[in-house]
Amino acid sequence: MTDASSTAPPPEPRLASDPARLGDRYATVVVGSGYGGAITAARLAMRGEAVCVLERGKEWPLGSFPETGGALAGNLRSKRHPFGLFDYYVCRDIDVLKGSGLGGTSLVNASVAIRPDADVFDDPRWPSALRTAASSGALWDDYGRAEQVLRVGHHPRFDGLTKVARMRARAAAAEGAEIAPVNLAVNFDVDGVNASGAQQHPCIDCGNCITGCNRGAKNTLDRNYLPLAKRHGAEIFTRVEVRSVMVDPAGDGYRLTVVVRDIDGARATRTIGARRVILSAGALGSTEILLRSAAAGLPVSSRLGHGFSGNGDYLGLAYNGEMRTDVLGFGNQPDSPRSAVAPGPTIVSVVRYDRHGPIGQRLAIEDFTTFPSGLVDLFRRTLPALALTGVDTDHGVRDKLGELQRIGRDYLRWDPDGAANHSMVYLVMAFDDGGGTIGLDRDGKVEITWPSVRTDPVFAHIDRELEAHARSFGATYVHLDRWNPWRGGGNLITAHPLGGCNLADDADGGVVDDRAQVYDGTGGVHAHLHVIDGAMVPMPIGVNPFLTISALAEHVAHRLPTLD
DSSP states (O other): OOSSOTTOOOOOOOSSBOGGGOOSEEEEEEEOOSHHHHHHHHHHHHTTOOEEEEOSSOOOOTTOSOOSHHHHHTTBOOSSOTTOSEEEEOOSSEEEEEEOSTTGGGGTSOOBOOOOOGGGGGSTTSOHHHHHHHHHTHHHHHHHHHHHHHTOBOOTTGGGOHHHHHHHHHHHHSTTEEEEEOOBOBOSSOOEEOTTSOEEOOOOOOSOGGGOOTTSOBOOGGGTHHHHHHHTTOEEEOSEEEEEEEEOTTSSSEEEEEEEEOTTOOEEEEEEEEEEEEEOSHHHHHHHHHHHHHHTTOOOOTTTTEEEBOTTOEEEEEESOSSOOOOBOOOSOTTSGGGGSOOOSSOOEEEEEOTTSOGGGOEEEEOOOOBOHHHHHHHHHHHHHHHTTSEEOOOOHHHHHHHHHHHHHHHHSOOTTSSGGGOEEEEEEOOOOOOEEEEEOTTSOEEEEOTTGGGOHHHHHHHHHHHHHHHTTTOEEEEEOEEETTTTEEEEEESOOBOSSOBOSSTTTOSBOTTOEEEOSSSSEEEEEEEOSGGGOOSOOSSOOHHHHHHHHHHHHTTOOOOO
16 A cells, blocks of 8 residues: 555645745734634635734645555654654643644544534633623534534444444443434535635545545545635745744734744744734644743733643543454555445544533543554554453453454454454543643643543543443453553543633633633733634533634634724
8 A cells, every 4th residue: 555545636736835935024924724723814814814824834735645554653743753744742641642734633633523512611611702602602603604614514324334333332221322423524525626626535434534634535624724715815834833922022013933944844943023913823832832932021821821621532442342343444545455344434423421411421432443544454463462451341262262363363464354343442522620731841842730630530430431332342441541651550642632721701710812812911912912723722622622613713713803
């Protein structure tokens, strides 16, 4: 299998310009091209404003995403590889995985677009204006706007996917559980140029959502909002990393210190000016920029960095059960013999628990089951060792012989009747206590401290339910974490970092106001300095957060004043 498939579409026009053409001053600079940045840039450009988007990663044309194990390993972002697709933060108490590139984490997420329960917005951690917007329906209109551009909908063959049957079996036996298809930002019909002017092809159920879709079937931001921004005049630059933002001493906006890299990674530092700055570098990135700026003298709220949440993320594995699950990805190789076992997108269903009870008891368990093509061979050989740390949910000589036979098949070759294709991975979201703090260590790197996160009782509750899922088809249950030898246990891993620049009614409660303007720490705000991304979300929301971030971006963008 190759990384650039022979079926890849012809080259399409690039969205980004050469960073060597970056100017000295712009009206509005948007830092980051994830959901918050892409949406804000598009909406401002569509109303005729001059916008510049800065993205630290590179652009990923169709056909360029990694599809082999070696290519995936080589795309971990680091100092030596600043344009890697996957950005993994190893921290003291909880690790964070996110995407890097034009389009942000949309490039490597599972495209699950779920609205949270309405009463999530009753929580006093939200500013009063946003609580009112939710209760009046105005915020839900913003959800609708995002859903329209992102073209969300159910998988048309949802009930025909084997892994859904495994989810349904447990949901039927669990009290207070409801199974449903998830809305996905995935294209199942357009074959050609879409309404935003980008190339797309229909989903072929290949299972490579989280390693990059080489067919353009995912409705990633480079397929919709970013082309809209470009079409309406926005300038987009990749390989430009913003380090800090300071008030311009000349009294005309802000000065940004940026690092510009050439394609080989060589770097040059310079400053650019902007009348308005939108920080949309993600929960860690935007918070990091403000922390560095505060250390250099930018006055901000003392709450900066506080209120970090992993959105209750938890990963579990049910390995080598008695029934097939059909979860082996085959990538952009529709003619491969492996495509006969079509796994579907990474996630297609969710089981939600206790939706009518207290928020803290609610869980959302999703079938995060499809193994991307580049990891199938690795997983079929390494999962047996990982399973030794788990709990076998059924016993007996016949059962053990069946398990060993399936493991043997996996060691010999790719085999749909092997142990890996009798397994499920689950992604769970819940309501953690949101007690993490983002800071900078002595080397100036992001650090997350949250000593109580592993003792939060919600995770013991999740563990019990995931073990029950594994038991429903006779599998071995393993909690997936990152081993931490300094703590004698594993670190939780979140793909949904939230908070750090929390929305609040005042600077005593958070970092930005209901219009996402940064508090100046002295009773006012920094005019035209905003944080619009997951960093502003003040609490876990219990479901995949990108649609909520998108709705909040739509909400704020439509209320940003026009620059004089």
